[in-house]
Amino acid sequence: MKISIRYKLMIGFLFIFCIGYAVMSFYLNKAVVDTNNSMIKRSLLSFQKELFLHVEQYFELEDISMDDTSFENHANDFAEKLSSKIEARVIAYSRKGDFLADTANANGIILNYEDLDNENKDIGYEDLRMATEDISSFVVVPVKDKYLVVYTSPILGIGERIGIVRCILDYSEVFSSSKDLLNMINTLVLIIFGTILLFMILLSKKISSPIEKLTKATKKIGEGEFDVKIDVDSNDEVGELAKSFVKMNKQIKQQIDIIAFDRDNLRKIEGFRKAFFDNITHEMKTPLTIISGYCQILIDQNFEDPQFLQKSVRKIKRESENMHKMVLQLLEASKEKSSTTIRDTEKINLSQVVDSACKDMKIKADKYQIFIKREIEENIVTIGNSAELRRVVINLLDNSIKYGDVHSNITVKLFTEGEDCHITIEDKGKGIPTDKLHKIFKRFYRINQSDFVETEGYGLGLDIVKEIIDKHHGEIKISSTEQMGTTVWIKIPQNVYKTETSV
Structure with a gap:
């Protein structure tokens, strides 16, 4: 049998009402009983x-x-006089709990006097047993319309128990007031819960009605009827659901656009693949330039200096190894998609890295009569990846040569300041337009100006530089003035040490 959501909500609300009322009544009764016991304890003290x-x-x-x-x-005599003093029935027992006297002449039976119809059994002797262990106790005994408290206490003489007394005290007034208060609270709780239940029933009707309309509309759409109107006048979540349903219905009609979108995504993927190979091409160009430069010198001139020949071979070998490492890293990067940590970190002499990069780019700079001026503080040691930091300097120098003026200077500085290590590269050239400075770190972005000394490239260099600096938790900034030149500032957090100089 199918049960609608409306009736499910009503049954659920009714169940919650019954459970809530039962739990509330239980804890209210418990609270009143605990309060009465606490009052009795304070009174009995x-x-x-x-x-x-x-x-x-x-x-x-x-x-x-x-x-x-x-x-x-x-x-x-003791029981009678004590009873007159405390105005309550007194029963006396020996130190071992044997009955001695009862001011009600009931032989110690508690309920024989108060409960003439014998509707209640006697309270037993647990309190007497506790009194024989020198422990005072009390028992609350309801008898018809009365509430009696039987207080049992040992009578202590000089260092020992000499007897036991039971005092029957009437606390009917206290319990009657509590009972009246509890009845009033229970009635109030019942009214409140009943009102809530009625409200929930009305609310369930209001909630379920739009859902029923949506259910009918869904069936029609499933049958291929998309021109469905939904009349839901609501500003709550149900109304939002109806609006979303209408939007969904419209989107179903636009599947052709989604297919076209998927096609465009495939084209983008192809573009990313091409960009990856462009990146490889760009990164291989610099080491190939250095290798080509040394090879050209060796071919054009007949060198008899074995030291220079050996130096050239070492340079060519090193750049070949760098290129090999670079290809492997780019392939690894394409698998991982992205990386935010530095790989293969070690303690490196940053001064030597920067100085070596400047010397390697000197060949290309000489081609355009550009002089690389080095102001490098010696023996700056930091923790990082030497190959990546070297790529940073080479890429920036390559840009300065490419976009600098012929017969100009490029100044490279390395120094420490406070907790940071600073690298600045300043060139003299056409500069970068102010409105384009914020775009230069974007991948594949290039400034198209025909009067630069070199215009080839794919706009990947600065993007790679920024990724490397970010992985070293550093910062890179560029300022430029048109017709004046460009300055690049790099700051790498401390981890900077001074090496020991041996004599």
Whole structure:
């Protein structure tokens, strides 16, 4: 049998109402009982002090020694006088719990006097047993319209128990007030829960009605009828659901556009693949330039200096190895998509890295009569990836040569300041337009100006530089003035040390 959501909500609300009311009533009753017990305990503490005072006064006035024998011999007189003092029934017992006297002449049976119809059983003797262990206790006994508290306490003489008394106290007024209060609270809770239940039933109807309309509309769409109108006048979540449903219906009609979008995505993927190979081409160009430069020198001139020949071969070998590493890293990067950590970190001499990069780019700079001026603080050691930091300097120098003026200077500085290591590269050239400075770190972005010394490239260099600096937790900034030149500032966080200089 199919049950609608409306009736499910009503049944659920009714169940919650019953459980909530039962739990609330239980805890209210428990709270009243705990409160009454707490009041009785505080009252009995005061009563206990008064009781002990009357006991001491009795033995002093009657000039009787406080021992168990005297207590047993004067039990009836003691019980009567104590009862008149505290205005309550008193039952006296020996130190072992044997009955001695009862001011109600009921032989110690608690309910025989108050419950004439014998509707309640007697309360037992657990309190007497506790009194024989020198522990005071009380028991609440409901009898018809009355509430009695049976307080049992040992009577202590000089260093030992001489007897036990039971005092039957009437606390009906306290319990009657609590009972009236509890009934009033229960009635109020019932009214509140009933009102909430009625509200929930009306709310369930309001919620379920639009959902039923949406269900019918869904069936029609499933049958191929897309021109469905949904009349839901609501500004809440259900109304939002109806609006979303209408939008969804419209989107179903636009599947052809989604197919076209997927086609464009495939084209983008192809573009990314091409960009990856462009990146490889760009990164291989610099080491190939250095290798080509040394090879051209060796071919054009007949060198008899074995040291220069050996130096050239080492340079060519090193750049070949760098190129090999670069290809492997680019392939790895294409698999991982992105990386935010530095790989293969080590303690490196940053001064040597920067100086070596400047010397390697000197060949290309000489081609355009550009002089690389080095102001490098010696022996700056940091933690990082030497190959990546070298690529940063080479890429920036390559840009400065490419976009600098012929017969100009490029100044490279390396120094420490505070907790940071700073690299600046300043060139003299056409500069970068102010409105294009914020785009230069974007991949594949290039400034098209025909009067630069070199115009080839794919706009990947600065993007790669920024990624490397970011992985070293550094910062890179570029300022430029048209017709004046460009300055690049790089700051790498500390981890900077001074190496020891041997003599």
